[in-house]
Amino acid sequence: MLVGMIDSIKNIKTIRTSIKALERINNVYSSAASEIKVNVSPRKLYFIGRQGKLEILYVAGEHNNKAVVKPHVFPYLTLTLDPRGNMMRKNQHYTINELGFDFIGRTISLILGKDKDNLAKNLSYLGKHEHNGYSCHMIVYETKTFPYYEYTVQKKETATSIAYKQSINDYLLRTKNDLFNDFGYLKEGRKLQVPSMYCKKAVFYIDEKTMIPVGVSIYDDIGLFENYEYSNIKINQPFDEKEFTKEFKGYGF
Numbered sequence: 001m002l003v004g005m006i007d008s009i010k011n012i013k014t015i016r017t018s019i020k021a022l023e024r025i026n027n028v029y030s031s032a033a034s035e036i037k038v039n040v041s042p043r044k045l046y047f048i049g050r051q052g053k054l055e056i057l058y059v060a061g062e063h064n065n066k067a068v069v070k071p072h073v074f075p076y077l078t079l080t081l082d083p084r085g086n087m088m089r090k091n092q093h094y095t096i097n098e099l100g101f102d103f104i105g106r107t108i109s110l111i112l113g114k115d116k117d118n119l120a121k122n123l124s125y126l127g128k129h130e131h132n133g134y135s136c137h138m139i140v141y142e143t144k145t146f147p148y149y150e151y152t153v154q155k156k157e158t159a160t161s162i163a164y165k166q167s168i169n170d171y172l173l174r175t176k177n178d179l180f181n182d183f184g185y186l187k188e189g190r191k192l193q194v195p196s197m198y199c200k201k202a203v204f205y206i207d208e209k210t211m212i213p214v215g216v217s218i219y220d221d222i223g224l225f226e227n228y229e230y231s232n233i234k235i236n237q238p239f240d241e242k243e244f245t246k247e248f249k250g251y252g253f
Contacts, residue, residue, distance in 0.1 A: 001125060001137055001206065002108055008211035009105035014039050016234040018050075022227040023093045023171075026180065029224075030091065035232075037243060038100040044244040045096055046251075055252055058083065058096055059244050067096060068246060070253045078253055084160070086183045093171040093226055104213055110167045111141060111198045118143065131205040132214045132231045139204045146200040146221045148176065153190040158183065168195050172220055199225065210235060 015038040022031050033050035047056040058067040067088065069079045081088050083095045094103070115122060126138040151162065159179045163170040174180055176193045186192075205215035212235065217227045246253035 001139055002112065002123075002204070004211050005204070005206050005213060006105045006108060009101045011236075012040060012101055012212075013236050014239060015100050016232070016237065017230050018232045019099075020229040020231075022224075024175075024225050025091050025093075036099050037239065039239060039244065040100065040102060043097075044239075045099060046244060047096060047099065052252075056096060057244065057246060057251075057253065068253060072252060084183065086181060089183055090181055101212060104216060107198065108202075108204075111202060114167055114197055115141075115143060128208065129205065132229055134205070134207045134214045135209075136205040136207055136214060139206065140201070141199075141204075142201040143197055145196075147196050148193040149196060151192045151194040153186045153188055153192060155188050156185050157188075158185055162186075162192070162194070166194055167198065169198050169218070169220075169225075172199070172225060175220075195220070207233075 015036070018033070018035050020031070020033050022029055024030075035048050035050065037046040038044070043058070043060040045056070045058045048054070053072050055070040055072070056067050063080050066080045067083050069081050069088070071077070071079075079087075083097055089095055097103075112119065122141055122143050124140045124142075126140060129136055129138045131138075151166070153162070159174050159177075159182060160170050163173045166173075172195055173192070174182070176195065179186075199218045200221055201217075201219035203215070203217040203219075204213050206212070207214050210233070212230075212233060214230045214233065215228070218225045240248075242248045
């Protein structure tokens with residue numbers, strides 16, 4: 001079932017969807033609602049917060065690969081920011097580069113790859129359920145143990161590069177080591193506590209028609225770490241080229 005979902009994600013060219021996110025930040029849950037448009041390749045993205053307080057436009061290769069950001073609050077300045085910089089990443093589990101379903105597909109591949117020897121006992125199919133208005137297959141991954149091990153920071157490593165190398169959750173690594181706002185190189189030789197797996201538990205609701213996830217919940221050893229709900233999903237519908245320009249009708253840049 002999960003392999004079918006990964007294959008379906010690989011066939012996505014364009015996405016329009018609404019997202020409700022719940023993320024644990026500094027031990028407090030933060031919720032947000034947004035709408036996104038994504039052209040997968042070349043990467044083009046438009047994001048607007050549900051309250052209309054923030055708009056983001058990103059087109060690969062433009063503005064030195066930076067995002068155009070428009071906060072609709074004082075002082076109402078349009079900014080050009082690095083998607084991986086501290087201003088855009090602060091208090092966020094992920095960057096705009098992870099918006100869309102391709103990142104979910106890669107994440108599931110990481111989970112399955114790191115625990116391939118135990119999938120028979122750690123992966124469960126819980127039948128069909130209604131979720132976000134979709135008829136879905138419910139799949140749960142859960143490992144009984146979730147130990148952390150000590151990792152020594154090497155030269156010119158960041159929390160993100162370590163997470164990528166170890167196939168683990170970036171923000172979970174930050175949470176465990178108080179690296180919430182540290183996006184530069186870490187001190188060589190520093191000792192970090194690194195989770196053994198991407199997560200302790202993951203719950204997926206997969207639309208039976210499209211085989212696309214409409215709900216994803218990730219848990220660590222404490223409890224719910226992050227939850228994402230998708231609705232109004234439109235896959236592989238062509239965009240007007242102007243939809244990824246600041247001048248598109250209805251945008252506020």
